[in-house]
Amino acid sequence: MNMNKPKRPSPAIKRNEGRHQNPQERIKNFEEVALGFDFNEALTEAARCLNCPTKPCEKSCPVNVKIPEFITHLYNEDIQSAILKIYETNLFPAICGRVCPQENYCENACVLREKFGSVSIGRLERFVADWARKNNLLKLPRCEKENGFKVACVGSGPSSLAVAAELKKKGYDVTVFEALHEYGGVLRYGIPTFRLPREVINFEVENLKKMGVKFIKNVLIGKSILLDELRKDFDAIFIGTGAGLPSPLGVDGEGLIGVYSSNEFLTRINLMKGYKFPEYDTPVYVGKKVIVVGGGNTAMDSARCAKRLNPESVTVLYRRTKTEMPARAEEVENAIEEGIKFEFLTAPVSLEGDENGKLKRVKCIRMELGEPDSSGRRKPIPIKGSEFTIEADVIIAAIGQSPNPLIQKTTDIKTNRWNCLIVDENGRTSIEGVFAGGDVVRGGATVLLAMKDGKLAANAMDEYLKTRVKK
């Protein structure tokens, strides 16, 4: 036992933001930026928690992680119990501890927030998960006896992984289909290694395999196998195909060389490891001057990946101000520390290239904020006559994604006008026995909400299958 740890509760101890790789160093590598806590730091931070009986943190967590209880176990240096407590509601704490926007949920609700700064709940969750993984404290969750019902999950992103885990525990025979050659969906192709190390994704997938979940790669449902064929062989299906269709900038010059969607740029780097060219064969080009358009996490990921490929400059254009940016504040700060420049209240209006079709310049316009729009944020309005031109070799459009259209195209299934699958409050689609969740329903949200959808759908699928006869 650590006898020097502070008494609990000690809320006045300064909130620990965790150690980070030095910005000058980290822009030369793709290693994880946030280094988290060591054992003593974790105990000290845990000591800050008041263990409130009303548990506002737990209530505001979309998957209701039993936060005060796991922190109590951690403070008592019983990591085994801490991880099991987290596992009761969340099977992927090493992922959530890293990429969940805690500042909007548990840490926002923490009663210490205003006076002392919230408990660093996300970092504690990550610490417990990492410690348990590295010290082999994890036992696979107990799965009920196989009940013979077969369930297919389409896509291997966070929502499908959550469904697979929940239903396998309940004794279902689960098969996950992935279109690409590696599992994890957006965790794999979208989120960079410096935010989510691949060992974490691999570990979670391996655990599911050990539990008996079957994974099938290189299979595109809607092409290799039609959804209707799957319906013949599986008792229930979950669609978690994500929002992988990039929105174009919609300006002249979009076809120039050097114009990437964030999907293409990030996939080249994250999935295909283009940053290791020529050791890996897939190239990625950034040139000298990089422009990223957008204000979300994908824009931050694109800008920070580009920075690591050593161009002269990386500049983010965002049409509103820093206050309205949808990206996590922490990621914006990381980007600023890494020397990424921001042009707020700015949007591209056209792209100009040379005779070889290569991007050379971006014509921009300044914006001002008008009345709030349907999103509640003030609407950006172009300022007449404020056009200006900046040089650029590469422009990356990170202005949103819509759902992958393949299943919608090849199946008679109800969608809304953004081509998102329509589901009821239990994740049921318009087809009996077919459920959906995550970005294919939400049209571009977060890993955590996808996992929440997955859990919810898994329960609904369980209820549904209880009433059914096996196929």
Add this chain to the structure above:
Amino acid sequence: MDYVTQEKYPLIDKKELSDVISLHLIYAPLIARKAQPGNFVILMKDENSERIPVTLVDWDGKDGTITVIIQSIGKSTAEINLMKKGESFLNVSGPLGTPVKVEKVGCVVGIGGGVGIAELYPIAKAFKEAGNKVISILGARTKELIILEEETKKISDEVLITTDDGSYGQKGVVTDALKELYNRGEKINSIFTIGPVIMMKYVALTSKPYNTLTYASLNPIMLDATGMCGGCKVEVDGKFKFACVDGPMFDAHKVNFDFLTKRNNAFKDFEKKSLEDFEKGHKCRIGLH
């Protein structure tokens, strides 16, 4: 049906059709089961390979095999062509793309250039089986690059061959042969062309005055090939299309071929470096100069 993952995809047979062109017979039952003319697959030899799109030449749903024919044009293709029977691809996915709609239209002319001859074959075969008159025009730089001649003859009513250097067939280019067909009064209902971009562009220009429905199989740079990255955007009728899901076959009279040519140069410097590094380790073995 049994759903099991295929951890690797064995190369069951391999034939060298020329110094730089090889035929690969790959075990991939899920793909063979569903393949249709005009579909393509993505190949990855190893973990560090690119995802290479290749049009299917043939498939056998019973044996679970697919056939592709690959010309060494860069590192990845050269590396695949060095594989030996018994080795395996790490990943093959497909069938991808929108297949060609095969129906009885009358007279169909297939125009293949270089390795495009192989990619044309399943389409010509399907149109023949659908009861059409099929005329195939095969073109290449030189005699040894004319492949699948015998196979093509079997499924064609007539085969015309052109080589740039006159070493085989008539000296000239495929459009010369196409013009002859028009000049002799052949009533052509549709044309399918697969090959170098410049060749497809001139086929389109040749058939345009006759208003013959002409389809070209476009070969832009692809990454995921599932409709996700937009890297394969092509301009058709003034609009962007994704070749991987909307194509790869498009109305050739509406395709902006110059746009495609430019975009295909996007990674030229990288491709050159890859190939140079690779050739250093494989002197004189892959026939690239």
